[in-house]
Structure formats: C-alpha cells, structure tokens
Amino acid sequence: MAPLDPHSFTDSTHTLTTHIALSLYFDFPSATIHGAALFTLSSPHSGPLCLDTRSLSIHRVLSPSTLSPLPYSLSPFCDPIKGTHLSLSLPNDVALSSFLITFSTSPSSSALQWLSPPQTFNKKHPFVYTQCQSIHARSVFPCQDTPAARIRYSALLNVPRELSAVMSARHVDRRLPVSGEGYSNLLPNGFNSLWCSETRVVEEFDMNQPIPPYLFAFAVGELGFREVGPRTRVYSEAADGVLEAAAKEFAGTEDMIRQGEKLFGDYEWERFDLLVLPPSFPYGGMENPRMVFLTPTVIKGDASGAQVVAHELAHSWTGNLITNKNNEHFWLNEGFTTYAERRIVEAVQGEDRAVLSIGIGWRGLNDEIKRFQDNLEFTKLKTNQEGVDPDTFYSQVPYEKGFQFLWCIERQIGRPAFDEFLKKYIATFKFKSIDTETFLDFLKANAPGIEKEIDLVLWTEGTGIPPDAYEPVSNLYTKIVSLANEFKLGRMPREDEVADWQGQEWELYLENLPKVVEASQVFALDARYRLSESNDYEVKVAFLQLAILSKCRDFYGEVEKTLKEVGRMKYVRPLYTALVQGIGKEEEKILAKRVFAEARDCYHPIAQGVVESIFAKHL
Numbered sequence: 336m337a338p339l340d341p342h343s344f345t346d347s348t349h350t351l352t353t354h355i356a357l358s359l360y361f362d363f364p365s366a367t368i369h370g371a372a373l374f375t376l377s378s379p380h381s382g383p384l385c386l387d388t389r390s391l392s393i394h395r396v397l398s399p400s401t402l403s404p405l406p407y408s409l410s411p412f413c414d415p416i417k418g419t420h421l422s423l424s425l426p427n428d429v430a431l432s433s434f435l436i437t438f439s440t441s442p443s444s445s446a447l448q449w450l451s452p453p454q455t456f457n458k459k460h461p462f463v464y465t466q467c468q469s470i471h472a473r474s475v476f477p478c479q480d481t482p483a484a485r486i487r488y489s490a491l492l493n494v495p496r497e498l499s500a501v502m503s504a505r506h507v508d509r510r511l512p513v514s515g516e517g518y519s520n521l522l523p524n525g526f527n528s529l530w531c532s533e534t535r536v537v538e539e540f541d542m543n544q545p546i547p548p549y550l551f552a553f554a555v556g557e558l559g560f561r562e563v564g565p566r567t568r569v570y571s572e573a574a575d576g577v578l579e580a581a582a583k584e585f586a587g588t589e590d591m592i593r594q595g596e597k598l599f600g601d602y603e604w605e606r607f608d609l610l611v612l613p614p615s616f617p618y619g620g621m622e623n624p625r626m627v628f629l630t631p632t633v634i635k636g637d638a639s640g641a642q643v644v645a646h647e648l649a650h651s652w653t654g655n656l657i658t659n660k661n662n663e664h665f666w667l668n669e670g671f672t673t674y675a676e677r678r679i680v681e682a683v684q685g686e687d688r689a690v691l692s693i694g695i696g697w698r699g700l701n702d703e704i705k706r707f708q709d710n711l712e713f714t715k716l717k718t719n720q721e722g723v724d725p726d727t728f729y730s731q732v733p734y735e736k737g738f739q740f741l742w743c744i745e746r747q748i749g750r751p752a753f754d755e756f757l758k759k760y761i762a763t764f765k766f767k768s769i770d771t772e773t774f775l776d777f778l779k780a781n782a783p784g785i786e787k788e789i790d791l792v793l794w795t796e797g798t799g800i801p802p803d804a805y806e807p808v809s810n811l812y813t814k815i816v817s818l819a820n821e822f823k824l825g826r827m828p829r830e831d832e833v834a835d836w837q838g839q840e841w842e843l844y845l846e847n848l849p850k851v852v853e854a855s856q857v858f859a860l861d862a863r864y865r866l867s868e869s870n871d872y873e874v875k876v877a878f879l880q881l882a883i884l885s886k887c888r889d890f891y892g893e894v895e896k897t898l899k900e901v902g903r904m905k906y907v908r909p910l911y912t913a914l915v916q917g918i919g920k921e922e923e924k925i926l927a928k929r930v931f932a933e934a935r936d937c938y939h940p941i942a943q944g945v946v947e948s949i950f951a952k953h954l
Contacts, residue, residue: 340481340661341721342470344387344420350380352479353545357490358517360526361555363461366442366449369526371435371518372476373399379430387473387480389418390441394523396423397435402521405434416724417470421477436477437521446471448615448939455556455613456574460498462556464612464628466621466941469662469725472548482658482768485545491517492538493530494555501570501610503552503623504542512537544603544624545766547658552623554610564589566602570626571611577631581611584634584641587683591645594682599652599675600758603765607648615902617942619643622650622672630903632872639838639871642680642692649675656765662725664770666716670737675757677738686809691839693738693807694816698846700735704799707732711798716740717771726941727948729904739804740794744778746805747788756781771795815840819847827860838871845877850884857887867893876906883913883923891926898930902938904945911946915953924954 339347354375359368388409396407410420425431440447450462465475473480492500493512512531514520519530529535559573561582567589569581588607596602606625614631620643621628627647633640653671673696681689707713713728716736720728745753760777775791785791793801818828833840845866861867866878867890879897882890898910914920914927931946938946 339483341723342417342662342725343479343481344385344417345479345481345484346383346385349384350376350378351484352486353377354487354489355476355478356517357476357488358493358519358522359490360493360519360522360530361463361495362526363449363463363495366447366463368440368447368475369437369522369524370439370476371437371521373433373435373518375433376431379432381425381427381430384423384425385479386421386423386477387418387470388421388438388477389413389445389471389474390443391419391474391477392439392441392523393421393477394437394439395435395521397437397521398431399433399435399518402435416722418473435518435521437518437523438477439523440475443940444471444474445940445944446474450556450613450615454615454937456572456577457557460557462554462572462613464554464556464616465552466617466628466939467551468549468621469665470549471941472551475551478548480548481661482547482549483660485547485658485766485768487545488542488551490540490553491519492540492553492555493519493535494538496534496536497557498555499558500538500540500553500555501558501608501626502538502540502542503546503550503626504540505605505625507539507541509536509538542624546624546655547768550623550655552621552626552628554612554628558610560608564592566592566605566607568606568608569611570608571631572613577611577634580634580636581609581629581631584636584638585609585644587638587641588644588648590683591641591648591679594679595648595652595675598678598682598754598757599649600761602651603656604651607651609644614900615937615939615942617902617904617907617939617945619903619905620647622647622654624651624655630901632901632903632906635838635871637837642676642684642688645679645683646672646676649673649679652761656761658768660768660770661720663718663720665718665725666733666737666740667769667771667774669734670716670741673734673738674741687811688839690807690809690812691815691843693742694812695839695843695846696731696735696738697806698843699731700739700800702846703730703732703735706730714798714800716795724944724948726944729945736800736804739800742805743789743794743801743803744782744785747785748782752782811840812843815843816847819844822848822852822856822860825856827856827863830863833864838869838874841866841869841871841874842877845874845881848881850881852881852885854885854887857882857885858889861890872897872901872903872906876910880909880913883910888922891923895926895930899934899937902942904942907938907942908945908949911949912953915949917953928954 337347339345356373358371396405406424446465455462560568560570571577604624616630633643649672654668659667677689869875914923
C-alpha cells in the first residue's frame with residue numbers, strides 16, 4: 336500500500352473517485368442516515384480499492400449495471416484517527432468505472448450533530464448539520480477522504496416535509512419523492528419503503544465543480560432566509576430576531592465579494608450564501624462552497640462579525656479553488672486565506688481594522704509557539720502528521736505563521752508584483768490540490784532570486800517564528816499595546832481613551848495583558864467596563880481566561896454560563912484549559928469536569944473530542 340495522505344487509507348496507486356451520487360434518508364428519531372452512493376472513477380479499475388469509513392454500517396457493495404454483489408472487507412479494528420479501512424475487490428476480468436454502496440451512519444458519527452428541539456433556536460423542530468473538516472466526511476458516507484481526491488457530487492436528501500435542507504451545492508428542486516430514484520429502492524432496514532411516504536419531501540442538489548471531501552456539507556431543519564445581496568442569502572432557523580440580526584451584520588457581503596474579485600480574480604462559485612447555525616457549531620465559520628456555515632457568536636451588532644465572513648469568502652479562492660494536498664500542508668489553505676481576508680478587510684473597512692487583525696494574530700502566534708514548546712513540530716508550516724489527529728493539534732500556527740510568510744514575500748517583491756503573483760498562482764492551480772514544494776517551485780519560477788532574499792526552508796520547515804516576521808505598526812495598534820503595558824504598572828485606561836473602542840480593540844488590549852494579574856486589577860477592570868458581560872464573545876472569553884488564571888473565582892459562574900451557551904472551540908478550548916492546567920487547582924478541575932458532563936451533549940462531536948483530549952492531558 337502506498338499512502339497518499341497520513342490521515343487516509345487511500346492508496347496513491349489506485350484510481351480516484353471523480354463523482355458520487357448520493358441518496359440519503361434522514362431518520363431523526365434514531366439520529367441516523369440511510370444511504371446509497373454511486374461512485375464514478377476517473378478510469379476503469381480492477382483489483383483492490385481502498386476507502387475510508389468511520390462509524391458506518393456497510394450493507395452491500397454492488398455492480399450498478401447488474402446489481403450483483405462485489406466482494407469487500409472491513410478492517411477488524413478501528414484506527415483511532417483514520418477510522419475503519421473499507422477494501423473493495425473489483426473484478427479482474429472486467430474493470431469497472433463505477434460501483435454502488437449502501438450504508439447507514441450511526442448516532443456517534445463524528446461529522447454529524449443531531450439537535451433535539453430544545454437545543455435549537457426555535458425550540459420546535461430537530462436539526463442536523465455536518466462538519467466534515469478535516470477528516471470527518473468518512474463518517475457520513477464511505478469515500479477517499481483526502482483533499483487530494485477532489486469530487487463532484489449530486490444528492491437527493493429525503494427529509495420530513497416540515498423541514499428544509501441546504502448544501503454546499505446548487506439547489507435543483509424541492510419535490511415529492513419518486514419511487515426507486517437514485518437506487519433508493521436498495522436502502523437498508525425497510526427505509527426503501529418509506530422513501531415515498533406522504534410525510535416526506537426530497538431536496539435535490541448538484542455540485543458540478545470538483546471539491547475536496549471535507550467541503551461536503553448539509554444542514555436540515557426549519558430554515559428561513561433573507562436576501563442581503565445579488566449573490567447572497569442569509570439562512571438560519573426560523574426564530575425570532577436571528578435572521579434580522581444576521582442580515583444586518585452581513586449587509587456588506589456583496590462589497591466584500593467585489594473586492595475579492597478585484598484582488599484575486601473571478602468568483603467561481605456563483606452563490607455565496609450564509610447559514611447561521613445553532614450555538615453548538617464548533618468553528619467561527621466553515622468555508623463550504625456556495626453555503627458558508629457560521630456560528631451565531633459572529634453576530635455582534637456592529638458589523639465587525641463580517642471579518643469572519645471575509646475569511647470564509649477568501650477561502651473561495653485559497654482553500655476551495657486551490658487546496659492543500661493533505662493536512663501536512665494546511666498552511667496553504669489557511670495562511671493564504673488569512674492574508675486574503677486581511678486584504679479584503681483593508682479594502683472594505685480600512686487599514687486600521689486590518690492592522691488590528693494582524694496584531695491580534697501576532698499575539699496569538701506567539702502564544703501558540705509557547706503552547707507547543709514541548710512539541711516544536713507543530714510550530715512548522717510543513718508538518719509531519721503521521722499518527723497525529725488534526726483536530727487535537729489544530730492551532731493558529733498555519734494561519735498566522737502562514738500569513739507572516741506571505742506578508743514577508745509581499746514586502747520583499749512589493750505589493751503590485753505580489754498581487755500579480757497571487758492572481759497567476761490562483762489561475763494556474765485552481766481546482767487542484769497541491770503541496771508546499773509545488774508552491775515553492777512556482778514562487779521561485781515567478782519571483783526569480785527570492786530564495787536568496789528570504790530563507791524559504793526556514794519559513795516552511797523551521798520551528799518557531801523566523802527573525803524576518805513582522806509585528807504590525809499603526810498609531811491605533813501602538814496606542815492599545817501601550818495602554819496594555821501601562822496596565823502592568825497599575826494604570827487602567829480612562830473612559831475617554833476607550834470611548835471609540837469596538838470588540839477588536841478590547842480583544843487586542845486583553846491579549847497583550849499579562850496572563851496573570853492581581854485579582855483586584857481584574858475586579859477593577861470589570862467594574863469599570865463590564866467585560867465579563869460583553870456581547871462580543873472574543874472580549875468576554877479573553878477576559879474570563881484572565882479571571883480564571885488570576886483565580887478570581889467570583890467570575891466562575893459566568894465561565895460556566897459561557898461554556899454552556901456556546902460550543903465554538905475558539906472559546907471552549909482556552910476556558911477548559913485555563914481551568915484544568917497547572918497544579919493546586921482542585922476547585923477549578925472539579926468545576927470543569929462538572930460543566931463538561933452537563934454541557935457535553937450540546938457540543939459537536941469534534942468539540943467533545945477536543946475537551947476530552949484536554950482532560951486526558953491535564954487531569
């Protein structure tokens with residue numbers, strides 16, 4: 336076996352899938368999906384073919400033309416990272432270009448979160464959604480679950496008629512089910528006979544552009560939408576106030592799309608719709624093409640949450656069009672996208688906003704280098720991830736060190752030349768998956784002599800922060816950092832000094848404070864500015880982290896409330912870590928374990944795993 340990806344059973348010598356046609360029956364009472372998947376290969380193949388699965392029941396593997404069974408086997412053990420290896424045996428006498436698999440998910444699927452009505456915004460109907468990045472598509476359907484294997488897909492989603500569905504694909508139709516369509520007559524466990532029930536509808540979708548499997552996405556629930564631009568609708572559950580607030584927050588989306596096109600070329604995906612998910616969504620956003628998923632915590636009431644949208648929009652060029660070949664080159668997705676996001680923000684919101692974002696990222700990068708001081712491999716851009724769970728070691732390094740690398744190149748060759756380089760890079764590699772070496776070869780070919788000016792090997796393979804990384808400079812940034820330094824000397828900022836501050840300014844200020852201060856300083860800061868009650872979770876969590884580390888137990892009630900309100904890992908990870916890391920914190924550890932036990936079912940499975948890994952390390 337010649338592995339293509341350290342996180343996949345896919346064999347580099349085997350033919351890759353180019354299209355998957357899915358028929359999926361959603362059974363909410365059992366929190367399972369029963370499916371049939373028709374796989375089309377890039378060329379006829381005979382002999383073994385390796386697929387990834389996790390927590391799936393495989394019922395049958397068939398030849399589509401004859402419906403005769405094809406031999407297959409599942410590995411007797413489940414790899415804790417990669418899942419279960421599904422090996423097909425395609426006929427040696429007649430090579431096949433397609434095959435059919437029927438399967439069922441399990442309630443423990445790592446990609447799926449099934450929410451009961453009380454866990455949703457509207458409290459009336461259940462909800463389910465996917466989060467397939469980095470390696471969780473395999474828990475929804477069997478596949479070659481590696482970014483190297485880009486696929487097109489079509490999907491028939493059979494759902495209760497009172498619900499609707501969205502996908503990372505073009506919506507074709509909402510209609511009554513048709514008997515036998517999409518091999519639905521082969522669904523297991525009697526669900527073939529329920530396909531045409533009068534209580535069901537089919538939502539039909541098509542994605543005709545090749546995407547990596549981690550960008551496969553859907554959500555099913557009682558959904559409403561608002562138009563916010565010629566290419567953008569904002570969706571959420573049909574609940575009071577959520578849609579209106581989201582539409583207001585993201586009203587400037589079309590301006591950002593146009594700026595992105597000026598910088599990086601045509602927007603290739605036709606639609607740029609947004610779905611605001613329930614608070615359990617584990618990320619700030621997910622860049623699913625045509626349907627970006629967002630946490631409700633980005634709705635801040637001052638349009639600053641649009642910066643998350645800018646990041647997901649930037650992925651439309653860097654990440655979705657050009658994709659890292661595997662997670663060892665994740666910086667190619669996130670470093671480029673962080674750079675592109677800040678260019679869009681600079682164009683739409685001004686240079687000060689972009690510099691604040693760079694400054695917050697700079698502080699975050701320095702913190703991550705300290706976090707990984709015992710495992711410097713994860714401070715590299717190009718990493719070795721053999722035997723490593725990408726969720727556990729998810730960090731800001733590929734984002735912020737990757738950004739710093741590209742910013743360094745921009746400074747060296749000049750912004751006009753770098754802009755032209757980016758457009759050429761995107762045009763050359765769009766709809767392809769590449770590695771770091773491919774990028775570096777392209778860079779050296781198009782910026783001759785760059786390797787003599789910048790140590791490319793140090794940047795991509797070296798640990799820590801290279802000496803030519805750059806802390807941002809602006810009057811506003813310098814003022815905020817200066818005020819944070821004065822806090823160390825006992826001076827709190829005056830109200831007139833912070834009168835115009837929004838969440839970003841407070842976030843930068845808090846990130847530049849010492850990790851531990853006197854309890855009296857924490858109480859005084861909150862008494863004056865009420866940061867523990869901020870509607871901006873970036874501010875609230877940064878303050879609560881400071882309060883925990885400074886052992887201000889009066890704020891533990893707000894910590895508990897926050898951990899039970901949201902499941903975004905950007906907030907969950909640092910709060911639980913602050914509670915359990917270190918010695919002499921028995922009260923905090925007891926609190927962390929109790930809160931997690933009570934909140935666990937409200938977290939997405941990915942977030943559950945991250946918290947459990949924190950506990951395994953520190954408890």
